[in-house]
Every structure is written in structure tokens, then in C-alpha cells.
Amino acid sequence: MADFTIRPATLADAEALCGLHKAAVRKLCVGAYAADEIEAWLREREPAGFRHAMTEGGETMLVAERDGAVAGFASIKEAVLFGLYVDPATGRGAGQVLLHAAEEEVRRRGATVLSLQATLNAVPFYRKHGYMRQDRSSVRRGGRDLAVLDMIKHLS
Numbered sequence: 060m061a062d063f064t065i066r067p068a069t070l071a072d073a074e075a076l077c078g079l080h081k082a083a084v085r086k087l088c089v090g091a092y093a094a095d096e097i098e099a100w101l102r103e104r105e106p107a108g109f110r111h112a113m114t115e116g117g118e119t120m121l122v123a124e125r126d127g128a129v130a131g132f133a134s135i136k137e138a139v140l141f142g143l144y145v146d147p148a149t150g151r152g153a154g155q156v157l158l159h160a161a162e163e164e165v166r167r168r169g170a171t172v173l174s175l176q177a178t179l180n181a182v183p184f185y186r187k188h189g190y191m192r193q194d195r196s197s198v199r200r201g202g203r204d205l206a207v208l209d210m211i212k213h214l215s
């Protein structure tokens with residue numbers, strides 16, 4: 060856990076974050092979503108979208124690095140965790156480090172609750188870290204409605 064370092068993402072990370080995002084979803088969300096749902100989800104993902112999210116989109120992205128390579132990232136907007144992804148080959152274990160860093164950043168902004176829409180595969184991970192399940196919901200990706208679970212955590 061201690062060997063990941065966290066830093067803010069820059070626009071120069073967009074290519075790496077996009078590639079990592081696709082690899083994480085293809086490898087780690089299998090089983091929770093059908094293959095055609097996963098491909099619909101990723102169809103519109105491009106590095107430009109990550110650059111847009113960091114600028115006009117108002118998202119703060121945090122990167123986990125190990126040995127100078129990007130191992131995962133988290134994205135926050137206001138008090139919402141928009142995304143959390145680790146490299147399936149090199150980033151396992153970075154998830155909890157990034158989650159704690161995101162919680163710290165949200166706390167620093169004065170919020171007392173962090174909310175997110177958990178992919179179904181990630182629900183046990185968030186529960187382990189103190190998130191409570193709320194409603195079942197869905198997100199629209201590539202013309203498909205993908206099932207997710209709204210979850211929140213009261214930050215102490």
C-alpha cells in the first residue's frame with residue numbers, strides 16, 4: 060500500500076488514463092456486465108474526454124504512481140466520486156490508496172459526505188471501505204443503461 064504515490068493528474072496524463080480506464084473495465088468489470096455492455100460503455104471513451112473533464116468539466120483527477128508509471132486514478136467533482144480505476148496488471152492495491160486520497164480531498168473541501176455510483180463489481184470494495192448502499196440506479200453509456208448502485212459514506 061505504501062509504495063503508491065498520489066499526485067494530481069495533468070493534461071499530459073489523458074492518454075494514459077484513457078488506456079488504463081479501458082483496460083480496467085475490460086478486465087475487472089467482467090462478470091458484472093455483459094460483453095456488449097462493456098463495449099458500449101467504452102465506445103465513446105477518448106483521451107480528449109479526459110482533458111475536457113479536467114478543464115471545462117471541473118473534475119479533479121488524482122493519479123497513483125508506482126516506479127514512475129501510472130497505476131490508477133480517481134476522479135472527483137465537488138463531493139462525488141466520479142471514477143476510480145486501477146491498472147489490472149500493475150495497480151491492484153492502488154484502489155484503497157486512491158479512495159482514501161479522494162476522501163481526504165473532499166474532506167479538505169469541507170464536505171461531510173462522499174457519494175458515488177458503484178459499478179456492480181465494485182460494491183464489495185466500497186462496502187469494505189464504509190460505504191452504505193442506497194438505491195439501485197443506472198448510467199447511460201454508449202446508448203445503453205448500465206446498472207449501478209448509489210452509495211454514500213459519511214466522512215468523519
Ligand SMILES: CC(C)(COP(=O)(O)OP(=O)(O)OC[C@H]1O[C@@H](n2cnc3c(N)ncnc32)[C@H](O)[C@@H]1OP(=O)(O)O)[C@@H](O)C(=O)NCCC(=O)NCCS
Pocket residue numbers: 083084087088142143144145146150151152153154155156175176177178180181182183184187
Ligand atoms: C474497484 C477497484 C478500483 C478496486 O481497486 P483495487 O486496487 O483492486 O482494490 P484494493 O486492492 O485496494 O482493495 C482493497 C480491499 O478491497 C478488496 N476488494 C477489492 N475489490 C474487491 C471486489 N471486487 N470484491 C471484494 N473485495 C474487493 C480487496 O481484497 C482489498 O481487501 P484487503 O485489504 O483485505 O486485501 C478496481 O478493482 C477497479 O479498477 N475495478 C474496475 C473499475 C471499477 O469498477 N471501478 C469502480 C467504478 S465506481
